[in-house]
Amino acid sequence: MTSQPNAQIPDGCAFVIFGVTGDLTHRLVIPALYNLAESNLLPEKFCVVGITRKEMSSEDLRASLMHGLRKFATRPVNEDIADKLLYCVTAVSADPSDPSSFDRLRERLEKLEANRNTGGNRLFYLATPPDAFAPISTELGRSGLLKEDGGAWRRLVVEKPFGTDLASAKALNEHLLSIVSEHSLYRIDHYLGKETVQNILVLRFSNGMFEPIWNREHIDHIQITVDEKLGVAHRGSFYDKTGALRDMVPNHLFQLLSLVAMEPPSHFNAHSVRSAKAEVLAAIQQQSEEEALRNSVRGQYTAGKVGDTEIGDYRSVQDVDLASNTETYAALKLTIDNWRWAGVPFYLRTGKALGAKRTEVAIKFKQAPFAMFRCTPIEELSQNYLVIGIEPVEGIALQFNTKIPGPSIAIDGVEMTFRYKDYFKVAPSNGYETLLHDCMIGDNILFQRADGVEAGWEAVQPFLDAWEKAGAEGLQSYPAGSNGPEDADALLARDGRNWREPS
Ligand SMILES: NC(=O)C1=CN([C@@H]2O[C@H](COP(=O)(O)OP(=O)(O)OC[C@H]3O[C@@H](n4cnc5c(N)ncnc54)[C@H](OP(=O)(O)O)[C@@H]3O)[C@@H](O)[C@H]2O)C=CC1
Numbered sequence: 001m002t003s004q005p006n007a008q009i010p011d012g013c014a015f016v017i018f019g020v021t022g023d024l025t026h027r028l029v030i031p032a033l034y035n036l037a038e039s040n041l042l043p044e045k046f047c048v049v050g051i052t053r054k055e056m057s058s059e060d061l062r063a064s065l066m067h068g069l070r071k072f073a074t075r076p077v078n079e080d081i082a083d084k085l086l087y088c089v090t091a092v093s094a095d096p097s098d099p100s101s102f103d104r105l106r107e108r109l110e111k112l113e114a115n116r117n118t119g120g121n122r123l124f125y126l127a128t129p130p131d132a133f134a135p136i137s138t139e140l141g142r143s144g145l146l147k148e149d150g151g152a153w154r155r156l157v158v159e160k161p162f163g164t165d166l167a168s169a170k171a172l173n174e175h176l177l178s179i180v181s182e183h184s185l186y187r188i189d190h191y192l193g194k195e196t197v198q199n200i201l202v203l204r205f206s207n208g209m210f211e212p213i214w215n216r217e218h219i220d221h222i223q224i225t226v227d228e229k230l231g232v233a234h235r236g237s238f239y240d241k242t243g244a245l246r247d248m249v250p251n252h253l254f255q256l257l258s259l260v261a262m263e264p265p266s267h268f269n270a271h272s273v274r275s276a277k278a279e280v281l282a283a284i285q286q287q288s289e290e291e292a293l294r295n296s297v298r299g300q301y302t303a304g305k306v307g308d309t310e311i312g313d314y315r316s317v318q319d320v321d322l323a324s325n326t327e328t329y330a331a332l333k334l335t336i337d338n339w340r341w342a343g344v345p346f347y348l349r350t351g352k353a354l355g356a357k358r359t360e361v362a363i364k365f366k367q368a369p370f371a372m373f374r375c376t377p378i379e380e381l382s383q384n385y386l387v388i389g390i391e392p393v394e395g396i397a398l399q400f401n402t403k404i405p406g407p408s409i410a411i412d413g414v415e416m417t418f419r420y421k422d423y424f425k426v427a428p429s430n431g432y433e434t435l436l437h438d439c440m441i442g443d444n445i446l447f448q449r450a451d452g453v454e455a456g457w458e459a460v461q462p463f464l465d466a467w468e469k470a471g472a473e474g475l476q477s478y479p480a481g482s483n484g485p486e487d488a489d490a491l492l493a494r495d496g497r498n499w500r501e502p503s
């Protein structure tokens, strides 16, 4: 068993949550704070200020958060630790449509800070629907709540989605950066909280053996798969405006792509790592709308069965348009215009209501140049994949060919695997604790920077535009519980390739 060296305990601070009555706060933020508290990674001088537009007592808020914690905690809840954490919570009413409420919030916060001796450091977490990001940040700026004071820091944490297209992402960046500096802005992508995602950097850059073969000389293509079993459930009103591409690709799938494809950063710090990631995203070849249509597949699920669970047609989900053309599945073929990746396709796919949950990056190496072993035709040899399993399989697998024991030469494909659970015994997390801890210690290496966000939207914009114009034309359907639309296979088959089957 390997343990983490001592992690830094953050400075005292006020952790101010806008949207404290919402799902994210209950499901992920408070359970993550609880895990930090349990690991002794919260400062002693700490308070949580929960902002709601309603009138609510701190007692009621604490009870609601406790209920959420019991439901969503990733570890058994220790009552003493939970009570101590919730004792730090105060409910405060503020509504961005009422500027005076932010002035009252400032006064209230100053008193709480003095009481808890937090040193004036403030973290504002926008756990609200995205259309509230701009109004809340405007008020935080106007009321002086974000103004740096003496040595105390101010940080603003923004949830996803960051914009709905290139223009809106640029406008949001411009707005937020007129209020806080890039250094104090933390754009969350929960994929970067996953151990398996962070490990891509360590795998690539702490081992000498991968870098020499991590290029177009040796890699045939790369597949990024984020398949989900869940349908859209109760999120119809959000999802029908969003779709699979916006919901997953410029953020989560591009985090995976950029970590796999980036150049080695010169330092392990936020500036170097985020610059290298933004650079590779900016190198994704811009496609014309015609190319975008040719290099993409979109689908929408119809009724079916995922395991034992019946899932209804997407168009029957509450708040979804009966004639909706919103895709619940997207597959893209992208290329990266730089020397490392010229000619190496990146195939990306993600969808809802599929037969299995699988998040992975599969790096397919080129085949041996000729079939020395006449026993097996080269096309029947197992393909050489390095598979980075993100979820639910957390680990790394290498697929290669080996000799079947016996007097003659016969070949079979085998897999060498590393699984986190076999090596590391760590307390279960929800991924948010790493991100929240990093916000509090002021490390933005795992947060998106403006240029990276915009480069991501720039790469997907032609697909959004082309699909919008095409409407229903080209939208495939697939039954819930299947592997997605058949055309997704055709996207690779026309290049003589296929999606990796799980081993
Ligand atoms: N839920 C999840 O699992 C995840 C959510 N996210 C993101 O987190 C954010 C919050 O999501 P979620 O908690 O599900 O959202 P909710 O719809 O539950 O909203 C959160 C809270 O925001 C407050 N709110 C709503 N509108 C406004 C407004 N105009 N101004 C100020 N406050 C407002 C409401 O609180 P009140 O009425 O008390 O003021 C509401 O309870 C979203 O950006 C979402 O995309 C990201 C990953 C996962």
Ligand SMILES: O=C1O[C@H](COP(=O)(O)O)[C@@H](O)[C@H](O)[C@H]1O
Residues within 6 Å of the ligand: 160, 226, 228, 247, 359
């Ligand atoms: O942000 C989102 O991510 C989830 C998938 O996250 P994962 O950690 O389970 O892979 C997705 O279901 C949701 O639609 C999207 O908004």
